[in-house]
Amino acid sequence: MSGLRRLAAGGCLGCFAAALAVAVAGLVHRPVALPVTVAAIAITVMAAWAALVGRGPRRVAAGLVAVVALIGLILFAEVAGLVRVLLIVGLVAASAALARVAFGRHRPAGTRVGPARRGVLLVNPRSGGGAAGRHDLADEAARRGVGVVMLTAGADLRSLCEAAADRGADVVGMAGGDGSQAVVADVARRRGLAYVCVPAGTRNHFALDLGLDRRDVAGALDAFGEAVERRVDLGQVGDRVFVNNVSLGVYAEIVQSDDYREAKISTAADLLPDLLGPGHEPPDLRFPTPAHGGGAAGVGAGTADVLLVSNNPYQVRSLGGFGVRPRLDGGRLGIVALRIDRAQDLPRLVALEAMGAIDRFPGFQQWNSPGLRVDSGGPLSVAIDGEALRLPPPLEFHALPAAVRVRVPLHAPGGLVTRPGILGMVPALLRMLAGRTVGCGGDARAPFP
Incomplete structure (x- = not known):
């Protein structure tokens, strides 16, 4: 602080x-x-x-x-x-x-580094409705002396990034959505390269939490020049790496819909009554939770309608937007579980969601841990950084602390400090005055393996 x-x-x-x-x-x-x-x-x-x-x-x-x-x-x-x-x-x-x-932006500590010797930018021209083209990223990168690899239909992003590393790239960047960012960040992690995030996707949550200005897409390319470098964590489920989160349960079922990417809000509104309405069975999700009532192992058994496992904890105020992460180097997964007792709880859930106070819902639980195991009786619908998949159980989640070196421009505005609601302002200011981190999410530390 x-x-x-x-x-x-x-x-x-x-x-x-x-x-x-x-x-x-x-x-x-x-x-x-x-x-x-x-x-x-x-x-x-x-x-x-x-x-x-x-x-x-x-x-x-x-x-x-x-x-x-x-x-x-x-x-x-x-x-x-x-x-x-x-x-x-x-x-x-x-x-x-x-x-x-x-509550202004904060600049995480990092090391000032010189320009990339051989920087390579991978570009998904379809991400963000063609954001790369609107911002002339290929030309802007070339003007900075950065090589450009343009993805074509059917191209394998990981193979292209590995090939760039084989040709001597020392810094690799990705202009695309968060799913693509995870692939390139993972290659950078494995090959010992520095990584640059260029927010050319739709929401660019990872760029926000890195402290980038998501509106200045071309400006993110300045990280290939003199920049600030620091290590951040990644998350892993099975053999897949994620930069933001993995959703299971109701939200993951919605993402499976063919209509979701074109009309997220209307699709969710159409499907939620069936997924949460009377008579619908909850998703088969089984996982350990922090035991509030003691117990020999200190861990209880949990299930949920919505389960979110994130790379570091989010400040969660609503299901419509999981908020920001105060840090990306805490070395732990953030876990949010929401259990809805069907029709009886839906009106209260809707009201708290509208108030931005979903954390006051009785079925809401949040904690953090270095790992999590999720089991089920059949294949699980999951959304990994927004990408819909079906994976066989059990799912093993792990935090990957300080996994990758990330470069951000010298002019990056910094990350957002989490903003509490009106009633939480005084406690947040008192914590800040005491030198404590504000809004890091649930701090229960369960003894998971």
Whole structure:
């Protein structure tokens, strides 16, 4: 935890406390005005925090709440006194600004390295709806002195990457989706090469957690020049490597649909009622879980409708977007299991999903471990970094710590710090002030082999 981040967290909480103290000092003899003002300050500050550090619709909603509460404070000036209200508003604004600094992007430690001697970029021209062509990646790579290997229909990516290594490449990069990134990262791991991720896929989750600017696709090529290099983990299931996650259960069944890639949301909406509705049997997934009630081995037996095994833990707020990973070098798998008791639990699940609070669902469980074994009575539907497969049980998952050397450009903005919800802001800032990592996901450590 950087000193600046801790200082910002302390200042953020300090300004919040000062605003409350000013209100209490001025309105201590007004039993009606005091609680109203304190409540308005608390709502304004926490909503402003969430608006400044959040993303998407929740950011807009939090911003509206903050504005309405702030207007109420200003209109209350006649009772509290104009000078006092202006001071409170200033402290609220300072607290919100410091929250943005505290929850800003972070740059993981790395080593500055010189340009690649013989860099090679593999390009999937079909990924991301043709992102490589839109960003002229072949020309941009050539301009930087990087060799380009363009994938054609039916080409084997692993063989092409191995061939580039055989020809003397010292740095290999991939312009494509996360499934392709995993293949090239695995070759780099096995051959001792450095690896460059170019976010030319659809979602580019791995690039986000590496700290890349996903909008600056061509800019990622600068990692072949002077760059920052660090080691990150990979995940492995059987003989396949993944950079993000492997999903089993309901989500994996949805991914198996032929319509999923063209219409993800509508396909999920059409299939979920059948997969989770009354009378549908849960997926046959058997795996060990951390035992909360003790036990000789300290491990219980689990099953789930949704099981996610990830390369390092995610901050999980909703099933629609698993969030970000605070780090990629923790050396452990993140595991999320969700058990839904069919029709009785669906309304509550939907409500918590809409609030971004899926972790409060009774059937939600999250922990981390160096490995996991998943068994079943038949072949398992899985989605490995979004790729639909059916694999025979049992599935053996392992973390591969510090597996590959990744290069990122010097100008990369850095990774996102996980953003808690409004109610989690104060605890998160207190943890940050204490120098603890924020939002790393479940920290239960089960004694898995």
